[in-house]
Amino acid sequence: PDQISAGTAEGFRRLAGSLAARVDGGGKTVFVTGAAPLEGKTTTTLNLAASLAAAGERVILVDADSRRPALTRTLSLASPRGLTSVVTGGAGLLEALEHSPALPESVRVLPQEPNDILAPVQVSGVAADSLIRGSISIADWLLFDGPALSHAPDALPIAKRAATVVLVVHLGKTRERDLVDLGGRRHDPAGN
Secondary structure, three states, rough: OOOHHHHHHHHHHOOOOOOHHOOOOOOOOEEEEOOOOOOOOOHHHHHHHHHHHHHOOOEEEEEOOOOHHHHHHHHHOOOOOOOHHHHOOOOOOHOOOOOOOOOOOOOOEEEEHHHHOOOOOOHHHHHHHHHHHHHHOOOOEHHHEEEOOOOOOOHHHHHHHEEEEEEEEOOOOHHHHHHHHHHHHOOOOOOO
């Protein structure tokens, strides 16, 4: 967040303000995704968290991309506990949350665990519900740095439970056919 221009920071403050203006009650869960990898999802998630924190909000960031855990890498986190431990019951949410000096004090991160890249764990709908309930009980906002859903549909249970999905589009890079493919995803009646 400290490496962006003043104009870009203002854009993220406006995005945070827009999200805050449209939520009611428990609607403060945001899943950030894109049509393809490497489109700026992590940059968007980090700067949105910093903007919300600057407005006095407590934020939990979740690295929900098991294939490309850019949030965990960007913040140089190497915790033995993370998302997998929490959703499988191996650790409590509070003990798995980390703080990064690159982020405001009111932001905590639930990282990916080192072994998750080799064998990512599917987060069930029940586990996603539990994670959201637990997070919202201790923070004002829950932000998921998600994968491109057309490339990693295993994150759909989390995305479907978020109150808001932010789709990051990289001008000049995002391909129209990737957006069409992402828009073609259908609802899973099993709730996953």
